Amino acid sequence: MRRVPISIAAWTLAICLVLGGQSAAAQNLADSYRSDANRLIEAALSDSAAYDRLTDLVDRFGHRHSGSVSLERALDWILEEMEADGLDNVHGEGVLVPHWVRGEESLDMIRPIARALPMLGLGGSIATPPGGIRAEVLVVGSFEELVDRSDEAKGRIVLFNVPFTTYGETVQYRSRGAIAASRAGAVASLIRSVTPYSQQTPHTGAMSYQNGVERIPHAAITVEDAEWIQRMSDRGERVEVHLQMNARTLPDVPSRNVVAEIIGSEFPDEVVVLGGHIDSWDVGQGAMDDGGGSVAAWEAVRLMKELGLRPRRTVRVVLWTNEENGTAGGLGYRDAHRDQLDDHILAMESDGGVFKPSGFGFTGSDEAFAIMQEIGSLLVPIESGVITRGGGGADIGPIMQEGVPGMGLSVDGTRYFWYHHTDSDTIDKLDPREVALCVATMAVMAYVVADMPERLPR
Amino acid sequence: MRRVPISIAAWTLAICLVLGGQSAAAQNLADSYRSDANRLIEAALSDSAAYDRLTDLVDRFGHRHSGSVSLERALDWILEEMEADGLDNVHGEGVLVPHWVRGEESLDMIRPIARALPMLGLGGSIATPPGGIRAEVLVVGSFEELVDRSDEAKGRIVLFNVPFTTYGETVQYRSRGAIAASRAGAVASLIRSVTPYSQQTPHTGAMSYQNGVERIPHAAITVEDAEWIQRMSDRGERVEVHLQMNARTLPDVPSRNVVAEIIGSEFPDEVVVLGGHIDSWDVGQGAMDDGGGSVAAWEAVRLMKELGLRPRRTVRVVLWTNEENGTAGGLGYRDAHRDQLDDHILAMESDGGVFKPSGFGFTGSDEAFAIMQEIGSLLVPIESGVITRGGGGADIGPIMQEGVPGMGLSVDGTRYFWYHHTDSDTIDKLDPREVALCVATMAVMAYVVADMPERLPR
Numbered sequence: 001m002r003r004v005p006i007s008i009a010a011w012t013l014a015i016c017l018v019l020g021g022q023s024a025a026a027q028n029l030a031d032s033y034r035s036d037a038n039r040l041i042e043a044a045l046s047d048s049a050a051y052d053r054l055t056d057l058v059d060r061f062g063h064r065h066s067g068s069v070s071l072e073r074a075l076d077w078i079l080e081e082m083e084a085d086g087l088d089n090v091h092g093e094g095v096l097v098p099h100w101v102r103g104e105e106s107l108d109m110i111r112p113i114a115r116a117l118p119m120l121g122l123g124g125s126i127a128t129p130p131g132g133i134r135a136e137v138l139v140v141g142s143f144e145e146l147v148d149r150s151d152e153a154k155g156r157i158v159l160f161n162v163p164f165t166t167y168g169e170t171v172q173y174r175s176r177g178a179i180a181a182s183r184a185g186a187v188a189s190l191i192r193s194v195t196p197y198s199q200q201t202p203h204t205g206a207m208s209y210q211n212g213v214e215r216i217p218h219a220a221i222t223v224e225d226a227e228w229i230q231r232m233s234d235r236g237e238r239v240e241v242h243l244q245m246n247a248r249t250l251p252d253v254p255s256r257n258v259v260a261e262i263i264g265s266e267f268p269d270e271v272v273v274l275g276g277h278i279d280s281w282d283v284g285q286g287a288m289d290d291g292g293g294s295v296a297a298w299e300a301v302r303l304m305k306e307l308g309l310r311p312r313r314t315v316r317v318v319l320w321t322n323e324e325n326g327t328a329g330g331l332g333y334r335d336a337h338r339d340q341l342d343d344h345i346l347a348m349e350s351d352g353g354v355f356k357p358s359g360f361g362f363t364g365s366d367e368a369f370a371i372m373q374e375i376g377s378l379l380v381p382i383e384s385g386v387i388t389r390g391g392g393g394a395d396i397g398p399i400m401q402e403g404v405p406g407m408g409l410s411v412d413g414t415r416y417f418w419y420h421h422t423d424s425d426t427i428d429k430l431d432p433r434e435v436a437l438c439v440a441t442m443a444v445m446a447y448v449v450a451d452m453p454e455r456l457p458r
Numbered sequence: 459m460r461r462v463p464i465s466i467a468a469w470t471l472a473i474c475l476v477l478g479g480q481s482a483a484a485q486n487l488a489d490s491y492r493s494d495a496n497r498l499i500e501a502a503l504s505d506s507a508a509y510d511r512l513t514d515l516v517d518r519f520g521h522r523h524s525g526s527v528s529l530e531r532a533l534d535w536i537l538e539e540m541e542a543d544g545l546d547n548v549h550g551e552g553v554l555v556p557h558w559v560r561g562e563e564s565l566d567m568i569r570p571i572a573r574a575l576p577m578l579g580l581g582g583s584i585a586t587p588p589g590g591i592r593a594e595v596l597v598v599g600s601f602e603e604l605v606d607r608s609d610e611a612k613g614r615i616v617l618f619n620v621p622f623t624t625y626g627e628t629v630q631y632r633s634r635g636a637i638a639a640s641r642a643g644a645v646a647s648l649i650r651s652v653t654p655y656s657q658q659t660p661h662t663g664a665m666s667y668q669n670g671v672e673r674i675p676h677a678a679i680t681v682e683d684a685e686w687i688q689r690m691s692d693r694g695e696r697v698e699v700h701l702q703m704n705a706r707t708l709p710d711v712p713s714r715n716v717v718a719e720i721i722g723s724e725f726p727d728e729v730v731v732l733g734g735h736i737d738s739w740d741v742g743q744g745a746m747d748d749g750g751g752s753v754a755a756w757e758a759v760r761l762m763k764e765l766g767l768r769p770r771r772t773v774r775v776v777l778w779t780n781e782e783n784g785t786a787g788g789l790g791y792r793d794a795h796r797d798q799l800d801d802h803i804l805a806m807e808s809d810g811g812v813f814k815p816s817g818f819g820f821t822g823s824d825e826a827f828a829i830m831q832e833i834g835s836l837l838v839p840i841e842s843g844v845i846t847r848g849g850g851g852a853d854i855g856p857i858m859q860e861g862v863p864g865m866g867l868s869v870d871g872t873r874y875f876w877y878h879h880t881d882s883d884t885i886d887k888l889d890p891r892e893v894a895l896c897v898a899t900m901a902v903m904a905y906v907v908a909d910m911p912e913r914l915p916r
Binding site for chain 1: 513517520571573576656657658659681682685686689690742876877880881882884886
């Protein structure tokens with residue numbers, strides 16, 4: 001059933017355009033998988049199965065925060081569904097995960113105007129003392145400004161009003177804001193939510209403390225309110241707020257990475273891993289972050305099964321737990337499979353939303369990169385074959401550090417951070433066809449790497 | 459000081475392109491006002507005065523709901539500022555306005571999942587009985603579907619899950635939803651917020667009851683939750699919610715239309731009226747709806763004053779009160795000025811947000827329309843000279859019905875309804891230059907109509 005040439009004319013034109021300058025070997029690899037790739041793409045795009053499954057997941061269980069009942073119930077359901085799909089070796093792999101609980105929380109402006117401010121405590125934050133913290137706000141635009149104005153910070157609540165540039169840059173204020181504010185003598189810290197767009201939308205996310213630096217509560221407010229407080233402050237008005245947070249960090253609890261496979265026909269011990277993280281923050285539905293990536297990887301493997309495509313090497317879908325506040329799933333996977341990592345051929349992750357895919361960012365050798373580009377040519381007809389250098393993901397990071405080549409799905413990220421870690425990360429933001437394109441893209445790449453005659457070089 | 463030709467070359471080119479086919483008279487009117495128009499445009503665009511004034515207004519007073527202290531304080535402040543601007547005949551004109559107070563309100567899903575749902579009661583709604591209303595939800599997609607399924611509606615809470623098409627079409631479910639639901643025997647009604655986009659954002663707005671039809675509470679939920687409840691309902695799940703609203707309609711209270719003028723040099727009794735509504739809903743800052751339109755009209759008149767441009771006829775800025783829930787300002791203005799309406803030359807309103815303007819929609823005679831197009835040619839250099847047929851506004855509607863020609867500012871409306879009647883109608887959504895362009899556009903049009911030798915024909 002495999003490698004029957006179909007739709008030759010259309011594919012040939014697309015491939016000629018792409019591979020004009022590439023080697024005959026490259027063309028041979030692409031040529032020999034064109035039919036299988038085509039079948040996977042057609043199957044993925046033939047219905048809305050992936051979108052429907054994702055909807056089912058997020059509507060049934062809602063958000064899936066580490067330590068929550070809903071996460072574990074979702075894992076149970078996924079294991080049952082994977083069994084029903086007929087996948088091999090379906091099981092959970094236990095890991096202990098942090099258990100941070102938000103509790104009741106609120107932020108009220110006391111002066112110059114009395115108003116409740118939408119807010120979300122940041123994951124890992126301590127609570128305020130009973131009765132909360134009432135203090136004047138000091139607004140700063142950077143860590144540097146805070147250092148310059150540290151004589152004004154003592155006893156105050158520092159607000160980092162830092163506009164979004166890139167996620168990597170701006171998220172520093174979420175990650176390290178409480179440390180910097182505490183060092184300056186502040187009693188609590190607030191950030192402008194890490195987003196380029198807001199409709200009075202607070203965004204949560206992970207934060208950290210540092211040994212030797214006193215821990216203070218840390219929370220996010222909306223872009224609108226951060227700008228408003230900035231304006232008041234610029235006019236010389238004294239802004240006072242009252243912050244109440246009852247967050248608690250409870251003892252770690254057991255969770256699981258969910259694992260399922262199609263066992264390889266020739267080299268069962270050689271593994272291509274693909275997945276997303278199944279946990280989410282305790283807001284919204286976690287549909288983009290990262291229910292979508294989890295279901296896309298799962299559906300990619302299910303499609304292979306459905307089409308009878310058993311590759312030479314094992315394809316393993318892993319839905320990692322606890323990416324958001326600890327990466328315990330990714331670390332646990334590395335530790336549990338440490339002696340198999342030499343035979344981990346490739347690790348692939350989707351954690352940027354299942355919007356229209358463009359290809360992958362790949363981290364590995366030049367030789368492997370060239371092969372990725374060859375395989376990418378099979379995705380040109382659905383415009384998702386662009387392979388760029390550099391890429392991976394938080395969950396596969398630990399095994400990539402051990403030398404496993406890694407890649408992350410690249411998608412249209414225009415709106416990802418609008419919804420990221422908010423109550424509006426919901427299924428209605430996604431498009432069934434775009435989700436299906438993500439499935440097709442991951443399926444083709446994973447299948448060819450798992451099946452091609454030569455093992456992907458390191 | 460007036461009509462000194464400047465920037466002749468640039469303007470001539472633009473005007474030649476536009477007026478190539480028009481009459482000599484048209485060219486004469488445009489030619490004779492090119493210099494004044496140019497001065498108004500340059501002055502409006504020279505700084506961010508209008509944006510700054512709008513910021514000052516919305517930051518000082520917040521939203522300005524009919525019956526609120528903040529509205530009346532804002533009116534006092536505006537009157538003082540208008541005096542300081544040196545405008546003529548600055549005064550308030552008293553009108554009684556409705557006083558609906560939202561009170562505490564909440565909506566909780568009870569089953570199949572327990573969750574608080576973001577909501578906003580609709581303006582004018584009655585309260586729920588003490589303890590609230592707990593009932594199963596019936597989801598319908600139209601009034602017609604509700605009629606077809608009226609045997610299922612009795613004792614339930616009807617949810618109209620109607621996607622946004624046009625505002626005029628979709629808002630019917632906000633306006634008349636409680637009447638239709640009550641007729642079908644429902645105990646309360648909910649709507650999907652009237653918006654093409656949502657980040658878990660509920661939108662309030664006016665609603666109505668009908669004599670002879672029992673009044674039931676009426677509230678808006680978010681697009682996300684309406685879609686979610688729809689999906690659960692489609693799967694046959696029984697959705698139950700608990701609605702609590704303590705809204706009250708108190709006796710009418712006094713408010714004011716704010717009025718200021720530049721008295722005409724030759725025909726002081728002939729009046730060009732321009733304005734926006736200064737009241738807002740009780741959410742957000744009312745920056746777009748309609749602080750922006752109010753300040754743009756006010757600044758247009760202030761600019762004339764600043765430039766020493768006293769037109770032959772009187773230019774009158776009116777900031778109408780209570781557009782949102784009663785139009786008492788617009789009706790009161792008509793009644794107070796009924797014997798002067800024959801000498802109302804033109805009424806102009808901005809109530810679609812002060813985004814990038816494109817021109818005006820005009821309602822009046824063909825002869826007047828042709829003149830508007832001539833004047834519009836003066837706005838071609840800032841791309842806001844397109845005059846289309848049909849247009850006006852809720853506040854000038856009552857005097858337009860008495861025969862006064864009317865026009866509404868046309869702007870890029872892409873995102874207006876994303877923010878409309880929500881907590882995210884805040885100043886940060888606006889752009890200083892776009893606000894200034896609105897000021898320039900209104901100033902040029904109002905000034906030329908007020909000053910041109912011939913009275914605008916009806």
